[in-house]
Amino acid sequence: MIEESLTVANAPTAAAAPPAAREIGKVRGRNVNVFYGEKQALFDVNLDIERNQVTSLIGPSGCGKSTFLRCINRMNDTIPICRVTGEILLDGEDIYNPDIDVVELRARVGMVFQKPNPFPKSIFENVAYGPRIHGMAQDKNELEEIVISSIRRAGLWAEVKDRLAEPGTSLSGGQQQRLCIARAIATKPEVLLMDEPCSALDPIATAVIEELIDELRENFTIVIVTHSMQQAARVSQKTAFFHLGKLIEEGGTEDIFTNPKHKQTQDYITGRIG
């Protein structure tokens, strides 16, 4: 099985073929290799993320989809042994350029994590923290406005409007995750990265978040890592399939799910590997 998948992976793929010509991508990965110490986690990934679309990254565990996601806002920098080669362009600018300020990059590329991780502070403070450290508000009223609009856009306003001073950790899991989304969009990022945002949630909370993702697409470019094929099919317009650190196939979500070009992709989405 592994032998087979390796041979296929080594064959020239559609993903590797059409490069530079497409300038419209918000984020463009070019020959991205990631190493954790000696171990290589990503092999020559070339992937374009389109503006105002939801791109889902799918693949079995350990395939490198989260690694790729975390390359986009350089969260991998926090891991000392991690090394990235190749380039990732955000609006044509290489984010691994030494001149790039990571703090500013992360303000432009927000992130939502697998497990809801609100700060142990009030709901208001959770959302206000980002705008505050980036100096996005001139005064208290402006900050309040940003916070309230972010919570509104995260679809949480009705539930928390009377309890903004309560700790964020007192909310339910689904609410916490929406709070984290509100926190991420409060800094007005251009790209929103979501690392399995619904894996810790029940189906109802998941549905709410998925709906929210669809709404947010209007203003943000969204990249979502998910283990749920149905979720990828429901929320994304573009899907990329990773396997063993390689990008096997990418394309319109519908194409991938109805007419996968690679056997591995087909096996994965039909549940035969992974």
Place this chain on the structure above:
Amino acid sequence: MTEQTVTTAIHSVHTSGAARGRLRKRYRAERIFKLLGQLAILVSVAFLVTLLSTIVWKGLPAFTYNFASIPFDLSAVDTSNLAKADYDAVVREGIRARFPDVTSRSDRKLLGSLLSSGAPIILREQVLAHPADLDRADAFSVPISDYADLYLKGQITASTWEDGGVAATVGSDGETITLTASEVRFGPVLATIARRLESEAVATRSRLAGALRSQERMTAELAGLNAQIAAGPAAADRVWIDAGVARLTTALAALATQIADLEAAATELEARAVSAKDGESLTPADPSLLIYAGDAAIKVEALTPTTASGVLLHGGVPTDLSGWRMRLIDVSEANRKLSDREIVWTDQLVAEGYVKAGFNWIFATRGASREPEMAGVLGALVGSILTLVVTLGLSFPIGVGAAVYLEEFAPKNRWTTFIEVNINNLAAVPSIVFGLLGLAVFLNFFGLDRSAPYVGGMVLALMTLPIIIIASRAALRAVPPSIREAAFGIGASPLQTVMHHVLPLAMPGIMTGTIIGMAHALGETAPLLMIGMVAFVVDIPGGFADPATLLPVQIFMWADFPEPAFEQRTSAAILVLLGFLVAMNALAVILRKQFERRW
């Protein structure tokens, strides 16, 4: 309820006999483990309660003291120069005025020792503080002597009072006063004395028996040596044999005298024990018998079943003997530091209302002293506080800073590992080594002040640092990484992440470590020995550079003093130390709660 479910479980799931046996064994093991745990807790609680109650029991009396508010005659004092007045004389005359009938030189000296030798100092302080009260009779109170205070607290001796009960007459030949009861009254006292004499005789006899046994052994040894001499030994052997003979002969001679003395003493004691019921003289080795009649107190020196004769300790020869009383003081005069006469005087001062117990403000407000009644704990307490302020001020920021750097910023390489290992080792270094370091570096190399709180604080900070660093690192590591990710994800810089999120969350743990370190430092004596903080410091330190001593050091020094009143003060100082510790911990708990609310 639980038992019920257990039984059903046995029957339903564990079908085979062996399985049921295993289950029973498991339950038994759990029961035994629980029991052992409870036993361990019980034992430690028992130890703790014993320890605390002993210290409290011993230390609490030191928080009160008996002060004498004798009307001091300050009319002779020059009011324009109060600081230079002769307060020794004022105090001396004050106490003498209360006992005008005490005339002999030695008695007046004894009378003077009823008050503390620090009384003039205290009086001077009070006069200087309240010069307007010079004419008021009860304006000033001075401490009585430590032994008189111990006596009033019932720690010198127990005594039993008995009513005379029978009619009696009194006669006096000038020196000796004899009280004659109308019937046999002193039989029980004489019986007590006879019993004591008997037991002493028995003890002497057993010592005599021991001496006789050694005599026998030595005689046999000597005979053996003499036999060897008779056999004509080699010249070389002859030397040590002669030496042995000489040694044994001297020892035997000494032993013979001792045996004779013991024999005589035992015979005498036995004779006295037999005759005691008919009359006996009371020696200082016997419990004291005092007879009170009217305002007179008679110390009995000779006793027969119906008569008691002795000397007057206080008052005049009594004329009215109705309601006379006997008082037996259990501890013999030879075995206590307060004579019968002083006891009577002290009682007199209490009866006249001059001596009253009160809060021991001397202990609470003064520094060290050789006189237990003048010794206070405040100097050491202030010294401890000053030192700990320096320790906290140095070790907390440095320790937390080091921990934050090592945990959050430092690259993980050979150097940081090396530093980490060494910090862990430092925590295990005996504290006296830090004292040596302080001596060598701070005192000898940098030439800083000896006995100064800031140097002590620096040494203790060195000792506390590893504890704080290790605890802080553990606390930082316990902060969930998701919090860091969240902060980084929003675009917080590493420093912002640490300052805004990680450090506040780790603070309770850091504070626990700090309080452990500070408690450690508070109780530390060894390193301070090296930098001269085991000093006899009378003044209360006013700043970080003043000579000071610390509570544990003070306890250590007081424990060495022979006066029994210092034993109380030692326990009381331990109580102060424990109180300080509890206060510090309470503060830490409050601060912790404050930080924990932010979770």
